[in-house]
Amino acid sequence: MILSRKPVALCVVMMLLLGGLPQVWAQGLNARIDPVFNAFWIKFKAAIARNDKGGVADLTKLPFMLDGKDLDRAGFIKQYGSLFTPHVRRCFARVKLTKDQDAYEIFCGQQIFLFGKVDGVYKFTEIGVND
Incomplete structure (x- = not known):
């Protein structure tokens, strides 16, 4: 049961991280302007x-x-x-x-x-x- 939760949790974390990357990149350019x-x-x-x-x-x-x-x-x-x-x-x-x-x-x-x-x-x- 614990093994089946790890891949799901890992996928959720990855989706959250990747979903925020465009915003971070945009903030990075704005910070350099x-x-x-x-x-x-x-x-x-x-x-x-x-x-x-x-x-x-x-x-x-x-x-x-x-x-x-x-x-x-x-x-x-x-x-x-x-x-x-x-x-x-x-x-x-x-x-x-x-x-x-x-x-x-x-x-x-x-x-x-x-x-x-x-x-x-x-x-x-x-x-x-x-x-």
């Missing part, structure tokens, strides 16, 4: 959600390099719709951040959006190809 970056990220995501071109430009490293050209604020705002399509904006609403040394990144389809400090302030810095 710089609070200053987190404040930036909240503003950036809100500007994306509102489709606020000027707000996103304010949080972007300018000039912004796109296809080998440096875009000033007006140029960035003009290209905003091609950079932040409805699909990309939906992705921003649900995506998880990844920390890469001193920078952060998100993956939306074939694009990587990168964020880092510029003159001590967090900014959206570039878009790369997710290969």
Whole structure:
């Protein structure tokens, strides 16, 4: 009788431990997120959600390099719709951040959006190809 309870108890313990792992992993990333970056990220995501071109430009490293050209604020705002399509904006609403040394990144389809400090302030810095 005692032998039959051990496997059941072991299974229950394993299920409880494994069930809590995603939460522990998420807490681990949140613990590593710089609070200053987190404040930036909240503003950036809100500007994306509102489709606020000027707000996103304010949080972007300018000039912004796109296809080998440096875009000033007006140029960035003009290209905003091609950079932040409805699909990309939906992705921003649900995506998880990844920390890469001193920078952060998100993956939306074939694009990587990168964020880092510029003159001590967090900014959206570039878009790369997710290969």
